Amino acid sequence: MDYSPLIEKRRARLSELEALIAAPDFFNDQKRASELMREHRRVQELMQDWDQLLKCRRELEDNQELSKSDDEEMAEMARMEIEPLEQEISRLEEKVQYSLLPRDTTEDRDAIVEIRAGTGGDEASLFAGDLLGMYQHYSEAKGWKFELMEASPSDVGGFKEAVCRISGEEVFRFMKYESGVHRVQRVPATETQGRIHTSTATVAVLPEAEEVDIEIRPDDLRIETCRSGGAGGQHVNRTESAVQIFHLPTGLMVRCEEERSQMKNREKGMRILRAKLFEAKQREEHEKYSSQRRSLIGSGGREEKIRTYNFPQSRMTDHRVGYTSYNLDGILAGQINEVIAVLQHAEMQERLAEEGLA
Structure with a gap:
């Protein structure tokens, strides 16, 4: 398959990204700036891989031609280069193919x-x-x-x-x-x-x-505090730092007690709850898409x-x-x-x- 049209679209996108990054207000929105910087890095790497792939293909053609030379020593040297070049071309083609696929938006996430x-x-x-x-x-x-x-x-x-x-x-x-x-x-x-x-x-x-990604309304939560159940001496005995978060619409419950601070446990619990709700939403969408x-x-x-x-x-x-x-x-x-x-x-x-x- 000829990937050149797709490559040219990515090359044009690289120019767009470089113009955006050069803008004076680029870092005003840190989240968007981070996303665009990651995209720029990926597209730039794709261009480098594509250029290297074309270079290897040219070298392979040259060595295949030289392998037919009447000069046996030169022909042998060319033949020795063919297999490593074929392997490198195969590796680069796979990388380029993967880079051209539609990006899974979750792949960059923690x-x-x-x-x-x-x-x-x-x-x-x-x-x-x-x-x-x-x-x-x-x-x-x-x-x-x-x-x-x-x-x-x-x-x-x-x-x-x-x-x-x-x-x-x-x-x-x-x-x-x-x-x-x-x-x-x-x-x-x-x-x-x-x-x-x-x-x-x-x-x-x-x-x-x-x-x-996920809207969690305060009314959908019931948050309880209790004493930690693990080792910890006086802190565990006297402080209600453990947090249990119930998401009422789904019945999900998250408990966190690793931190000595109730606020930190609550923050961690909300991270876990948000991830669970996001996964459920994604799974539902994936099942619709992949049922066939x-x-x-x-x-x-x-x-x-x-x-x-x-x-x-x-x-x-x-x-x-x-x-x-x-x-x-x-x-x-x-x-x-x-x-x-x-x-x-x-x-x-x-x-x-x-x-x-x-």
Whole structure:
């Protein structure tokens, strides 16, 4: 397919963006300025990739011609260049294709990640803790900020439930694939006969919502304060800093007690509530749009089993794309770039087919 007409539209848009950025009042609206700067960076990167792609294509043609030369030494040198150029062209074509797709407006957003222990009792809570650690390590490797917003520890050192906020560059673009049921197969420490147990934990990744995305009326809320339930000595005993927020129209309830300040807990609770309401709104719109199509990466629903972590075989399998890795220790240490790249590729191929760009 000839992408030149689409590229020229993006080139024209780049000129528009540069004119807007140069305007004296550009930074008067910080939110709009930030959005336009991100768009400018993306379009500029697309132009660089496109120019590099054209350069590689020309070099490939030259080397293919030289490979037919009567000068055997020159022909051999040209042949050695062909395969690396073909690989680079394939990589750049994929990047250009992805950049030309209609932009998912949530991809640039920060994410709220909610992890809950599922079936399996204490072992499920320990696995929920493993997943929380995996995402914390992954965030650190990406240069993102990881913030624990709410947690309910279990008696054995894991978590019945944990909610964290991850902020940084394009967090939701990478984290969105983690939503679903994660299954673990291993021998629990309390198992005396060496039998493998199967447990689950549920992950929900929500794009962080802004106030303009969701209107929450004060009349729709019931906010209660109570004492924190965790460790904390005199502060817990004497101060009602924990906050419970009930959204009456939907029945949603959010509780926050991680902070010593009631105001901070309320602020965190509203962040989580806003993200939950935004996710529900998006899910409804997505279901209308995708009722007639198959999704290679699944629905991202909480009920869908997406991965199995098998400790005896040091194996992790992502069932959506049939990807298997035998580096389980590395994955739990946050090395999940490779599986996310495979999922991104699968989603991109599906979206390219839908847009007629494949």
